[in-house]
Amino acid sequence: MKYVDEFRDGALAAKIAARIAREVQPARRYHFMEFCGGHTHAISRYGVAELLPPAVRMIHGPGCPVCVLPVGRIDQAIGLALQRGAIVCTYGDTMRVPASPAAGAAPGALSMIKAKALGADIRMVYSAADALKTARAHPAREVVFFAIGFETTTPPTALAVLQAAAEGLANFSVLCCHVLTPSAITHILQSPEVRRYGTVPIDGFIGPAHVSVVIGSQPYEHFAEEYAKPVVIAGFEPLDVLQAVAMLVRQVNDGRHEVENEFSRAVTRAGNLAAQRVVADVFELRSSFEWRGLGEVPYSALRIRAAYAAFDAERRFGLHYTPVADHRQCECGAILRGVRRPADCRLFGTVCTPESPIGSCMVSSEGACAAHYQYGRFRDAPSVAAPSA
Amino acid sequence: MSFKPDYIRPLDLRHGRVDMNHGAGGRASAQLIEELFVRELDNEFLRQGDDGARLPAPPPGTRLVMATDAHVISPLAFPGGDIGCLAVHGTINDVAMNGAVPLYLAASFVLEEGLPLAELRAIVASMAAAARAAGVPVVAGDTKVVEKGKGDGLFIATTGVGWVDERIHLSGAHARAGDVVLLSGPVGEHGVAVLSQRESLEFETRIESDTAALHGLVAAMLEALGPGAPGLRTLRDPTRGGLATTLNEIARQSGVGMLLHEAAIPVRAEVRGACELLGLDPLYVANEGKLVAVCAPERAPLLLDAMRAHARGRDAARIGVVTDDPLRFVQMRTLLGGRRVVDWLSGEPLPRIC
Numbered sequence: 001m002k003y004v005d006e007f008r009d010g011a012l013a014a015k016i017a018a019r020i021a022r023e024v025q026p027a028r029r030y031h032f033m034e035f036c037g038g039h040t041h042a043i044s045r046y047g048v049a050e051l052l053p054p055a056v057r058m059i060h061g062p063g064c065p066v067c068v069l070p071v072g073r074i075d076q077a078i079g080l081a082l083q084r085g086a087i088v089c090t091y092g093d094t095m096r097v098p099a100s101p102a103a104g105a106a107p108g109a110l111s112m113i114k115a116k117a118l119g120a121d122i123r124m125v126y127s128a129a130d131a132l133k134t135a136r137a138h139p140a141r142e143v144v145f146f147a148i149g150f151e152t153t154t155p156p157t158a159l160a161v162l163q164a165a166a167e168g169l170a171n172f173s174v175l176c177c178h179v180l181t182p183s184a185i186t187h188i189l190q191s192p193e194v195r196r197y198g199t200v201p202i203d204g205f206i207g208p209a210h211v212s213v214v215i216g217s218q219p220y221e222h223f224a225e226e227y228a229k230p231v232v233i234a235g236f237e238p239l240d241v242l243q244a245v246a247m248l249v250r251q252v253n254d255g256r257h258e259v260e261n262e263f264s265r266a267v268t269r270a271g272n273l274a275a276q277r278v279v280a281d282v283f284e285l286r287s288s289f290e291w292r293g294l295g296e297v298p299y300s301a302l303r304i305r306a307a308y309a310a311f312d313a314e315r316r317f318g319l320h321y322t323p324v325a326d327h328r329q330c331e332c333g334a335i336l337r338g339v340r341r342p343a344d345c346r347l348f349g350t351v352c353t354p355e356s357p358i359g360s361c362m363v364s365s366e367g368a369c370a371a372h373y374q375y376g377r378f379r380d381a382p383s384v385a386a387p388s389a
Numbered sequence: 390m391s392f393k394p395d396y397i398r399p400l401d402l403r404h405g406r407v408d409m410n411h412g413a414g415g416r417a418s419a420q421l422i423e424e425l426f427v428r429e430l431d432n433e434f435l436r437q438g439d440d441g442a443r444l445p446a447p448p449p450g451t452r453l454v455m456a457t458d459a460h461v462i463s464p465l466a467f468p469g470g471d472i473g474c475l476a477v478h479g480t481i482n483d484v485a486m487n488g489a490v491p492l493y494l495a496a497s498f499v500l501e502e503g504l505p506l507a508e509l510r511a512i513v514a515s516m517a518a519a520a521r522a523a524g525v526p527v528v529a530g531d532t533k534v535v536e537k538g539k540g541d542g543l544f545i546a547t548t549g550v551g552w553v554d555e556r557i558h559l560s561g562a563h564a565r566a567g568d569v570v571l572l573s574g575p576v577g578e579h580g581v582a583v584l585s586q587r588e589s590l591e592f593e594t595r596i597e598s599d600t601a602a603l604h605g606l607v608a609a610m611l612e613a614l615g616p617g618a619p620g621l622r623t624l625r626d627p628t629r630g631g632l633a634t635t636l637n638e639i640a641r642q643s644g645v646g647m648l649l650h651e652a653a654i655p656v657r658a659e660v661r662g663a664c665e666l667l668g669l670d671p672l673y674v675a676n677e678g679k680l681v682a683v684c685a686p687e688r689a690p691l692l693l694d695a696m697r698a699h700a701r702g703r704d705a706a707r708i709g710v711v712t713d714d715p716l717r718f719v720q721m722r723t724l725l726g727g728r729r730v731v732d733w734l735s736g737e738p739l740p741r742i743c
Contacts, residue, residue: 004665008724008725009724009725010652010724010725010726013725013726014726017726044729045670045723045729046724046725046727046729047723047726047727047728048725049727050726050727050728051725051727238723238725238727239725353735354732354735355735373732374730374732374735375729375730376729376730377718377730377732378716378718378720378730381718
């Protein structure tokens with residue numbers, strides 16, 4: 001496949017890996033957080049970690065849209081379908097995230113896919129435009145698009161709202177759970193584990209790929225400077241990740257903390273201005289939003305402006321948000337902050353598996369737990385010798 | 390007044406639809422069976438019109454093999470085939486994976502009220518063509534009708550029987566460390582062809598389903614190996630759940646691990662492209678005309694040559710080895726040079742979003 005294979009080339013990977021190994025200094029530490037689930041997935045799926053020297057450690061960040069969605073938001077979406085009879089359209093990944101259990105039921109007993117089996121009309125869509133199509137096809141039903149994701153999925157939601165307004169679609173609304181990358185990164189950098197206790201050593205970030213296409217590289221400049229952490233924006237292909245690690249290693253060695261752009265084939269400093277305008281037209285900042293794992297994060301999410309109130313499911317259905325505590329032993333929160341690793345969690349691989357996830361990190365293949373379970377689990381078993389063949 | 394012979398107006402195969410009468414067991418049922426099913430699937434056993442088919446006993450030195458498969462695919466027709474030929478190929482392949490010669494099929498049809506007779510006839514005709522091409526007749530059948538909304542147009546369950554040389558013992562439990570894993574051709578075509586027709590996706594593709602009967606390929610492989618097929622441990626067709634799931638099944642049954650080489654696994658560029666767009670992994674996408682063989686290392690070159698000499702195995706490849714691993718991990722050396730687990734498929738393959 002042209003334009004993709006070039007970024008998965010094994011020979012080139014070996015060269016970059018050798019260069020990283022050469023440049024890593026024995027006395028230094030290189031702990032880098034890849035913010036995005038897309039990077040987590042690429043690292044696991046292509047076995048990138050194995051190509052890195054032991055001194056370089058990758059810490060999985062919270063950039064997995066499904067993972068950071070709190071239980072209370074899933075409950076809202078299920079409630080709209082089950083109690084209000086709405087057609088709820090959602091991205092596929094969201095379907096399996098555990099919701100609050102019904103009274104007396106076991107944790108993980110309800111999710112959108114299980115609500116569907118109970119009769120809820122929940123439909124998987126590939127885009128916000130598909131949700132609009134559904135609304136047009138069922139004018140007598142309420143159709144709600146469950147809008148989740150970072151800055152990558154926000155512009156299409158904004159366009160869907162604008163399109164619905166232009167058409168005067170009276171039965172379409174959006175349950176907006178869009179969240180913002182820079183505020184999440186700042187939140188992690190300000191967390192006591194990073195700042196005060198130093199229990200989560202972070203020496204640099206691999207910056208988001210698709211998110212940065214939209215917002216540009218400029219928003220990261222502030223915290224590279226303020227927190228003295230290098231940032232390298234990288235694409236989602238495995239060679240992008242390796243190259244970004246090489247660039248971070250150099251910055252650490254040189255004592256620099258700059259925003260560098262490895263993904264220059266798609267990311268500019270200013271980003272996609274047209275997309276930013278559409279988003280600004282439809283959405284405004286929420287003063288606070290609950291993230292799973294990070295808790296309430298100020299100014300970290302978007303809601304629909306009053307001018308488009310008719311398309312805001314929260315206003316339209318008079319929804320109130322009720323926070324719901326995670327399973328007591330679930331470590332998703334600590335894992336999303338980089339404090340713990342998936343295998344540290346007592347639920348990992350026992351009661352919490354991709355078949356019956358307890359925490360959200362086990363749901364999406366971009367989640368740290370699911371990626372480790374599906375691709376990297378063999379590393380936890382020292383008895384398995386690396387076979388040679 | 391003269392006696393009027395029993396006259397029934399022929400089925401309206403052009404505009405008619407299945408209704409509840411067709412399942413009631415009366416004249417309408419008999420008419421549907423005679424004018425549509427028996428006419429299309431015609432053979433000496435069906436023509437007898439009895440409740441079951443009387444078949445020749447297996448010759449000495451053989452054992453009977455039996456397999457069954459239910460087909461519930463949506464949409465009913467897809468690029469490269471339909472539920473009719475799929476129902477024939479699926480069961481023939483299950484019989485053939487035992488190293489057997491498939492001989493006879495039986496088919497049960499669950500029809501949904503309202504299904505156009507023209508559509509039903511096209512599907513039964515495709516089934517008949519597949520059965521004829523494979524030389525495996527449908528010798529017994531049954532039809533039931535369910536109310537509208539209680540079936541997805543049409544479900545077909547087929548059962549097959551065949552004979553296997555009693556010296557041949559193939560099983561998913563026979564793989565052992567050091568064995569070689571062979572694959573008969575590129576993976577993912579069936580699943581991508583079907584997905585491309587789903588209402589919510591509808592993407593343009595030239596990819597066709599690989600649905601095909603594999604007993605010819607199996608016969609060629611067994612012949613190359615000689616009497617008793619020494620060294621051949623396992624044959625399996627990687628259908629639902631794809632190659633990854635099939636290899637995990639074998640690893641679990643045999644109590645072994647595997648190490649695959651991503652670079653050696655054939656995947657057509659169109660399939661890779663479609664999977665890339667949909668966020669799917671071709672290793673988890675269904676096939677309907679491929680097989681996996683596990684064999685002793687010294688037999689692998691011979692077996693691979695025999696596969697490549699057959700039309701259904703032209704792109705056959707050696708994709709990995711069986712390893713000694715009590716944890717039964719199927720691992721893969723990636724294109725990039727790293728290593729990863731190739732795990733079981735979990736849930737429906739849901740596309741990723743960003």
